[in-house]
Amino acid sequence: MEILKRIAIAAALGAAVGFEREWSHKVAGLRTHSLTAIGAALFSLITIFLFEKYPSVNGVAGFDYHLIANVVVGIGFIGAGAIMRKGSRVIGATTASTLWLVAAVGLAVGLGFIYGALITTVVGYIVLIAFWQFEKRLVGKLPGARYDHSDEEEDK
Numbered sequence: 001m002e003i004l005k006r007i008a009i010a011a012a013l014g015a016a017v018g019f020e021r022e023w024s025h026k027v028a029g030l031r032t033h034s035l036t037a038i039g040a041a042l043f044s045l046i047t048i049f050l051f052e053k054y055p056s057v058n059g060v061a062g063f064d065y066h067l068i069a070n071v072v073v074g075i076g077f078i079g080a081g082a083i084m085r086k087g088s089r090v091i092g093a094t095t096a097s098t099l100w101l102v103a104a105v106g107l108a109v110g111l112g113f114i115y116g117a118l119i120t121t122v123v124g125y126i127v128l129i130a131f132w133q134f135e136k137r138l139v140g141k142l143p144g145a146r147y148d149h150s151d152e153e154e155d156k
Contacts, residue, residue, distance in 0.1 A: 010041035010109040037106035044110020
């Protein structure tokens with residue numbers, strides 16, 4: 001039951017961030033973010049399982065972080081694929097960041113650090129909503145701003 005609980009929490013937290021991306025009409029939305037968090041949570045659980053079943057890695061007792069480190073690297077590659085250049089603009093960086101965020105959330109849930117995962121999800125969601133509004137309303141109107149947000153609906 002503990003495994004199901006952790007996977008379900010990871011799915012829900014990933015979906016919470018993915019909902020904002022879906023709402024913003026992004027390619028990586030609800031399902032992508034939820035699946036990323038679920039996968040990361042499972043890798044965490046596998047790491048715990050391996051430690052419990054085989055507590056010695058290369059003759060050294062201790063927790064093996066190789067799977068977790070590889071999740072971080074793998075998500076970096078997926079995120080890189082989400083970033084595209086469109087004329088003089090770069091799009092997809094926020095989506096890449098949210099995928100990285102939900103992978104970390106999934107890892108945290110899988111390892112049982114649910115409180116940290118919840119706080120991270122809430123703060124991440126606030127950043128997505130509030131900071132986008134801030135950028136749209138204020139940053140683009142500042143003198144000397146590097147870009148304007150007149151067509152920002154596409155990149156929200």
